[in-house]
Amino acid sequence: MGLMIRDPRSGRTGGRRSAPARGAVRVTPPAPRSWPRLSMPSWQGAGQRLQQWLWPLLLVILGMGLYELYHRLQPLAQHPISTINVEGDLQYIDRDSVQQIIAPYMDESLVTIDLEQLRADLLGMPWVAGATVTRIWPDRLVINLDEHLPIARWGDSALLNNAGRAFSPERIDRFQGLPLLNGPERAKRRVMQTYQQFNRLLRPYGHEVARLEMRDRGSWFLTTRSGIEMLLGRDDVVEKMQRFLAIDKLMLADRRELIARVDLRYSNGMAVAWREPATVEMGSNE
Incomplete structure (x- = not known):
């Protein structure tokens, strides 16, 4: 018996078709699916266009701001400093000498003045331990000076401050009442620290240091204001001083x-x- 197959696409009835061979399967691949094309939202496109002209606009605004700033500062660059204030608790610094240092800078403007050079000139003065220079707009300068605090004499031509730093004022003869310290140049700070230790130990017992010397081999020699000479050697000098004070108090x-x-x-x-x-x-040698 024949098999009639109707073709749904043509609406016609086909002729007889032979049956496919046993075991054979005919597979028709599916047609490829077409995905819908995604389009970029309109707001993202607008953002890209905004970035394209935003940066040039910002550069133009920045340039205009710098131009305006330049024209505002230009008069200040030509305007001389009207006031220089010198501050600090000054006991030894000569104000006339400070005025001489400052005078060459009076014609400068607040913009063009070399603050570092002015500070270096001030630090070159014998009694100046520290200096700061500050601009105060539009036309004022403030100078703050710190003095050396003399604690002792160092040799015959210099003084030591409380940090062990040596400085050489013009008139050292008026400081003869200060203790006299001596030692190798490299040992200034150590000599000052040892002097301060000895003074803290001696004063509660009624003694004071008049002279302290550290010799080249490291031996220490001390003289009190009452004229007592002390030979301390090189090692354990603080312990040795404490021993003396204990015996001094008792005997x-x-x-x-x-x-x-x-x-x-x-x-x-x-x-x-x-x-x-x-x-x-x-002693205790018995």
Whole structure:
């Protein structure tokens, strides 16, 4: 019997078709699916166009701002400084000398003045330990000066401040009442620190340092204001001073004016040389 197949696309009835071979399967691939094309939202396109002309606009605005700033500052660059204020607790700095340092800068403007050079000129003055220079718009300058605080003499031609820094004022003769310190040039700070330690130890007991010397080999020599000379050696000088003070409090306080020299170089004692010919040794060596 034949098989009639109707073709739905043509509406016609086809002729007889033979049956396909046993086991054969005919597969018709599906037609490719066409995806809808996505279009960029209109607001994103507008954002890109905005960026294209926004940066040139910002550059134009910046240029106009700089141009306006230049024209506003130009008169200040030509306007001389009207006032220079010098501040600080000044006891030794000569104000006339400060005026001489400042005078060449008076014709400068606040914009063109070289603040670093002015500060360097001020620091070159003997008594100036620190200086700051500040612009105050539109035409004022403020200078703040810090003085050296003299604590002791260093040799015959310099003074030491409380940080152990040496400086050389013109008239050092008026500071003869300050303690005299000596030592290698490289040891200024150490000598000052040791002097301060000794003063803190001695003052509660009625002693003061009049002279302190550190010699080349590191040995220390001290003289009190009452004239007592102390030989401290090189090591453990603070402990040796504490030993002297303990013995001084117990045995020597009533006879200090008779003491000429104290030798503290012993490991566990000390020797006292009196102003009289006799010498008394005191220690724990028994």
